[in-house]
Amino acid sequence: MNITKTHVKPLFKNSGYISGLFFLLTLLFSTPSFGQTADDANNFAQCKACHTIGGGKLVGPDLKGITERRDEAWLIKFIQNSQALVASGDETAVKVFNENYKIPMPSHKLSDDQVKGILKYIAAGGKLPTGAEPAKTTAKKSEVSTTQQISEAERFITEKRESSHKLAIFAIISGILVVIILIDLIFTHILKAKWIHYILLLSSLWIIGEWSWDVSTDFGRQQNYQPDQPIWFSHKVHAGQNQIDCEYCHFTAETSMHAGIPPASVCMNCHSQVKEGKRTGKKEIDKIYAALKNNKPIEWVKVDNLPDFVYFNHEQHVKVGKLECTECHGDVEQMDQIAQVNTLSMGWCLDCHRTHKVQFTENNFYGAYKKLHEDLKAGKIDQVNVKMIGGEDCAKCHY
Amino acid sequence: MKNKTIFFILSLLMVAISSCNRDKNNPGYAYMADYDMYFSKYDKAYDASTILPNGQVNQPAPEGAVARKSSYYPYHPKGVVERMTDQVKAGKELDNPLKATKENIAEGKRQFEIFCSDCHGFDAKGNGHLYKEKLFPAKPSDLTGSHVQEMPDGSIFFVITEGSASGLMGPHGTQVTPENRWKIVDYLRSIVK
Numbered sequence: 001m002n003i004t005k006t007h008v009k010p011l012f013k014n015s016g017y018i019s020g021l022f023f024l025l026t027l028l029f030s031t032p033s034f035g036q037t038a039d040d041a042n043n044f045a046q047c048k049a050c051h052t053i054g055g056g057k058l059v060g061p062d063l064k065g066i067t068e069r070r071d072e073a074w075l076i077k078f079i080q081n082s083q084a085l086v087a088s089g090d091e092t093a094v095k096v097f098n099e100n101y102k103i104p105m106p107s108h109k110l111s112d113d114q115v116k117g118i119l120k121y122i123a124a125g126g127k128l129p130t131g132a133e134p135a136k137t138t139a140k141k142s143e144v145s146t147t148q149q150i151s152e153a154e155r156f157i158t159e160k161r162e163s164s165h166k167l168a169i170f171a172i173i174s175g176i177l178v179v180i181i182l183i184d185l186i187f188t189h190i191l192k193a194k195w196i197h198y199i200l201l202l203s204s205l206w207i208i209g210e211w212s213w214d215v216s217t218d219f220g221r222q223q224n225y226q227p228d229q230p231i232w233f234s235h236k237v238h239a240g241q242n243q244i245d246c247e248y249c250h251f252t253a254e255t256s257m258h259a260g261i262p263p264a265s266v267c268m269n270c271h272s273q274v275k276e277g278k279r280t281g282k283k284e285i286d287k288i289y290a291a292l293k294n295n296k297p298i299e300w301v302k303v304d305n306l307p308d309f310v311y312f313n314h315e316q317h318v319k320v321g322k323l324e325c326t327e328c329h330g331d332v333e334q335m336d337q338i339a340q341v342n343t344l345s346m347g348w349c350l351d352c353h354r355t356h357k358v359q360f361t362e363n364n365f366y367g368a369y370k371k372l373h374e375d376l377k378a379g380k381i382d383q384v385n386v387k388m389i390g391g392e393d394c395a396k397c398h399y
Numbered sequence: 400m401k402n403k404t405i406f407f408i409l410s411l412l413m414v415a416i417s418s419c420n421r422d423k424n425n426p427g428y429a430y431m432a433d434y435d436m437y438f439s440k441y442d443k444a445y446d447a448s449t450i451l452p453n454g455q456v457n458q459p460a461p462e463g464a465v466a467r468k469s470s471y472y473p474y475h476p477k478g479v480v481e482r483m484t485d486q487v488k489a490g491k492e493l494d495n496p497l498k499a500t501k502e503n504i505a506e507g508k509r510q511f512e513i514f515c516s517d518c519h520g521f522d523a524k525g526n527g528h529l530y531k532e533k534l535f536p537a538k539p540s541d542l543t544g545s546h547v548q549e550m551p552d553g554s555i556f557f558v559i560t561e562g563s564a565s566g567l568m569g570p571h572g573t574q575v576t577p578e579n580r581w582k583i584v585d586y587l588r589s590i591v592k
Contacts, residue, residue: 269569
């Protein structure tokens with residue numbers, strides 16, 4: 001309500017009489033119930049933390065019919081600064097304060113008009129007139145269209161998977177070709193020119209070689225592994241659009257060997273209120289509630305696997321090494337389903353251990369390396385690699 | 400005869416191609432994976448267990464256990480009323496063991512940005528992006544306002560651990576370590592000063 005008012009006033013002063021009248025007329029006819037705007041609903045959002053309208057008592061009392069129970073002027077005073085009213089010894093204020101476990105209602109910086117708007121919103125039962133929020137729904141639709149696009153990172157992974165699949169098919173075809181050529185070369189002699197045999201033989205052997213290289217380097221590694229999870233959880237939505245920090249959910253990354261899979265109770269920090277997803281509706285979020293209700297953990301599928309003869313510690317890399325999560329896990333905030341982006345091979349580990357600069361100074365962990373500190377100060381070396389502090393030793397990771 | 404051999408070769412080809420299909424759900428193969436030490440038989444973290452009573456390798460700490468380097472935390476409220484009375488009690492009983500040094504405040508700021516800023520905003524004024532983009536329905540409280548700043552340290556610590564009295568803010572006790580919770584308290588005090 002206050003917004004419409006402030007808009008009207010300058011218009012009357014600056015522009016002509018007719019335009020002012022025109023504006024008033026449009027205002028009168030465009031909004032069906034004057035005074036109830038989406039603004040009031042936004043202002044009420046801060047009340048929602050402790051109050052409901054007809055939903056029972058939360059921290060504060062239920063506000064249904066509050067405008068009939070109390071005087072409007074008293075309500076304005078109480079909402080703006082309840083503690084001042086209690087301190088002044090107002091009877092109803094003290095009574096309300098005592099009834100609600102003496103938890104003070106925080107004071108709100110709202111103008112009289114804003115409070116009146118909120119009271120009207122409460123009197124209407126917490127519903128906006130139908131014409132008040134068309135802008136919101138259109139915004140939602142456009143968001144949906146952006147989320148459904150396949151991101152660059154995801155396309156890259158599927159392409160890689162498909163290309164290795166194609167290579168396998170080519171290899172089989174060329175394998176059959178090799179057999180046919182050999183038969184022709186030794187027994188049947190249909191083709192007279194022998195150089196065609198040799199060229200075909202060499203090129204198909206090349207393809208087979210390429211394929212066997214692809215298969216053998218993939219052996220024991222899981223690059224581009226992108227398993228379906230029990231809940232269709234999207235990192236693109238949570239880490240990308242909602243900008244939630246990785247460590248909000250994977251909170252043991254700094255204190256433990258494992259980055260940690262969040263328990264369902266962590267989901268409830270938001271999903272106690274957010275009960276519907278934009279893309280999957282209630283279907284997927286209901287699985288969290290079911291897991292909590294049945295006290296049955298959600299069985300997520302582990303994506304990035306290392307063989308058991310390798311020791312890897314998240315604390316060492318995240319807390320001490322101060323690496324970003326994305327350096328090993330790829331662009332997680334672009335992936336709906338998480339895939340293993342890097343090979344996680346020993347060569348890949350050592351590559352980083354040989355070249356990566358360690359944040360050596362201002363890091364309590366490396367205080368014991370006195371000689372390196374001296375060399376660094378004297379200027380004998382310009383940086384410390386992981387290699388210099390034992391990052392290449394076998395027994396650092398294999399024991 | 401000729402048809403039969405062609406059919407045989409084609410079917411062999413089909414089998415060969417389908418077996419080479421690299422499914423996204425297939426982690427691939429490893430040499431002697433199940434017998435060698437590649438994936439050995441011991442139970443790993445988060446595995447399901449056939450022996451342990453709750454069917455998981457990860458076991459909850461026994462009741463009343465106190466972690467190393469931390470002190471006993473006495474409050475386990477159930478329901479809104481207990482949570483509110485405990486919040487007041489915690490304000491009287493719990494003291495901040497950490498001094499508001501520069502390092503503590505810097506670390507508190509970092510922790511705040513990980514765990515709190517999504518809702519309460521980077522400036523702690525209650526305008527986090529989750530609320531601003533209408534993803535979370537209720538307005539988070541202004542942590543620089545008098546309501547929070549007038550609380551004793553213990554009460555703020557309690558709210559981080561057990562969630563707000565209204566239940567709209569969930570308990571963050573599992574996520575933030577006690578030490579870091581005190582650091583966040585120190586940081587919140589330092590913004591206003």
